[in-house]
Amino acid sequence: MVLKTNKNIELVAPAGNLEKLQAAVHFGAHAVYFGGQQFNLRATTKNFSIPDIEQAVAYAHKHTVKAIFLLNAFLHESDIPVVTEYIQHIKHIPFDAIMISDPGMALLVQEYLNIPLHLSTQMSTLNHLAVKFWASHGISRIVLARETTLEEIKQLREHTDIELEIFCHGALCISYSGRCLLSRYLSGRDANQGxxxxxxxxxxxxVEEKRPGNHLDIIEYAHGTEILSSKDLCLINRIPDYINAGINAFKIEGRMKSLYYTANVTRIYRHAIDTFLNGGDSNRYSDVWLNELNLVSHRPYTEDIFNEFNNQSFDGIPYIRKALFMGYCVDQQKNLVKVFNPVYKGDSYDAIYPIVNNQIHDSPVTVVDIMMDGNSVSMAQPNTIATIIFDKPLSQWAILRKRL
Ligand code: SF4
Incomplete structure (x- = not known):
């Protein structure tokens, strides 16, 4: 079987706010995805107002990065007039694509905008007939169901030239394609409304029926019980397989995650894609990539969602945090750092940078002094911009992390 390999691969990074969008752009995303204040599947992120959206798209385009806007909520009847009005407010913005889930939303967007439509993973597209159906309804890219195996992608690609995207990294839903009523049932908050x-x-x-209040632990591992929680996806070592299978775009999950997560995961996947496309040896970097991905908060990783690679094991789903995001350099000339966790004089951190020309420029740095209002102080508070002197100069956008 001859596979149709597309060498024009896109890395699509999450942008939970403007600052994270800028980090994603700076650390190697080809495209960023983000939502407005309505009708996307992350209602609790600090989503973009209309002026924010305009600024975000302009920033992305200035750096030749595509801007994908999310209108991927499922619509109730009462939503239709509201979303129709919302579309009027955003239709002047030059997005590169809009991501939808609900066919009704597709109809509305097509009525008012002439723009490529991407179909969300939530529509569970698993086979080439479903792909054909969506293509005939004007969809230009399909984010395949998380349930699609590598072998199925190869078979599906034999039948279509449409752009195919998969999630390559981040949290997984335990429910089918993320469609789930658990949250609505237990807390009144609808997952399908973001x-x-x-x-x-x-x-x-x-709890046994006749012994209310007697809570018996269901012990799976030393840290507690998470009977429904899944591992996190990590396909860093499978990028060549998926490109050879015909995938055009890789999406990183995590609009709710930190700026550090966005930057570090984006630069590692960009390096993995570039290494493969440039004929480099992916195995050579595998340990470096995994080491870096282990330094962002995550649950144990899996690349084997459906045991397709025969890697069956279960050892609990504890949350892993091996590094803390301390801040990032916002002004190199003035030694200004935006602080996210308390920074102390004498602390040592990693300064991490985008990977350029195959070169990793990260370096250990030590805090020599912290200045506030012209005085030397011992600590910089979170949520401030502080003047911090290190033993070596930082470049703009250096991200600081402390290993735990
Ligand atoms: S409750 Fe869990 S499985 Fe259900 S939608 Fe939320 S994250 Fe996904």
Missing amino acids: NCSQPCRWKYSL
Whole structure:
């Protein structure tokens, strides 16, 4: 079987706010995705107002990065007039694509905008007939169902030239293609309206009917019980396989994650894609990539969602945090750092940078002094912009992390 390999691969990074969007752009995204204040599947992120959206798209385009806007909520009847009006407010903005889930939203967007439409993974597209159906309704890119195996992607690609995207990294839903009523049932917050309270991550215990209040732990591992929670996806070592199978775009999950997560995961996947496309040896960097991806907060990683690579094991789903995001350099000339966690004099951190021309420029740095109002102080507070002197100069956008 001859596979149709497309060498024009796109890395699509999450942008939970303007600052994270800028980090994604700076650290190697080909495209960024983000939502406005309505009708996308992350109602609780600090989503973009209309002026924010205009600024975000302008920033992305200035750096030749595509801007994908999310209108991927499922619509109730009462939403239709509201979304129709919302579209009037954003139709002047030059997005590169709009991501939808609900066919009704597709109809509305097509009525008012002439723009490529991407179909969300939530529509569970698993086969080439479904792909054909969506293509005939004007969809230009399909984010395949998370349930699609590598072998199925190869078969599907034999039948279509449409752009295919998959998620390559981040949290997984335990429910089918992310369609789930658990949150709405247990907390009244609808996951399909972007408002999931993540009850699959809550800790559960067992109560016998006649012994109310007697909570019995269901012990799976030393740290507690998460009977429904899934591992996190990590396909860093499978990028060549998926490109050879015919995937055009890789999406990183995590609009709710930190700026550090966005930057570090984006630069690692960009390096993995570039290494493969430039004929480099992916195995050579595998340890470096995994090491870096282990330094962002995550649950244990899996590349084997459906055991297709025969890697069956279960050892609990504890949350792993091996590094803390301390801040990033906002002004190199003035030594200004935006601080996210308390920074102390004498602390040592990693300064991490985008990977350029195959070169990793990260370096250890030590805090020599912290200046506030012209005085030397011992600590810089979170949520401030502080003058911090390191033992070596930082470049703009250097991200600081502390290993734990
Ligand atoms: S409760 Fe868990 S499985 Fe359900 S939508 Fe939310 S994150 Fe996904």
